[in-house]
Amino acid sequence: MRGLAGYEIPLDGADLRTASALLLGCAALRAAAPGELGVPCPLRELTGIPCPFCGMTTSVTATVELDPVEAVAANPGGPLLVLLALAILLGPARRLVVRSGLVYFALAALWLWELNRFSIL
């Protein structure tokens, strides 16, 4: 089972707080700005194949705008990331540890979701 679970990764608290603030700040800016700002996915632009993070901008913005249905439809990782970012920013600043297997499983699951959403699978 250790093989599947992978090794323990101690996550840097400062890195997580920076990334969380960046995520929520950009989502709030995008929600407030006119139009639909966003960075197109280079992989999808080049090949037509989505990556695991495709739809994440829409999903995170929809979560901030309290539209969970659109958020999950675009990318189910968005609401989870927003909740995680809030917990990191508002919770006690402690060192966190994650299993590498969990990271790779999450990336694989998100990719399958996006491949299905774009009718590749």
Add this chain to the structure above:
Amino acid sequence: MSEQDPQVPAQEPPATGAPPPPAAQPAWTPQGPSGPRAGFGRRLVAALVDGLVLTVGFLVLFGIGAAISEGLGLFMVFVAIAGALAYYIVLEGGPTGQTLGKRALNIRVVDQNTGGPIGYGRGAIRLVARYLSQIPCYLGYLWMLWDKEKQTWHDKLSTSVVVPVEYYPVTR
């Protein structure tokens, strides 16, 4: 995700050919990377500074060229692109391993195994690998958030790490 005991036992970091961190600042832990690493925030701001420098350089070159003639303006676009490529290869592959952004943020690129400069060849590999890091919605950049050695994909492909200058001082 689980919480880890913040009380880690004192232990010397493995020798990686670079000066060890000062004992008073616990930047290294047995479970973490094999040496001190530049954090996500510093690397992000350094990248933004580099982006700003290159954008201003591009606009100045293109503006001067286009003001003289359309053909010279187009030529200046190619000069600016070549300059941007050389900027990363020469500065990150050079003895300091620092672009202007990295110098401003006091971080540098070093060889993962020796702690020394990566050289211009691997600087070029690092540059090409940057584009691979960008392709899946910048996943290759975010990789450092959970990577054991805090490496992006272009760090891994060029066998380099980005470190704080206070732990890996530039020697001339």
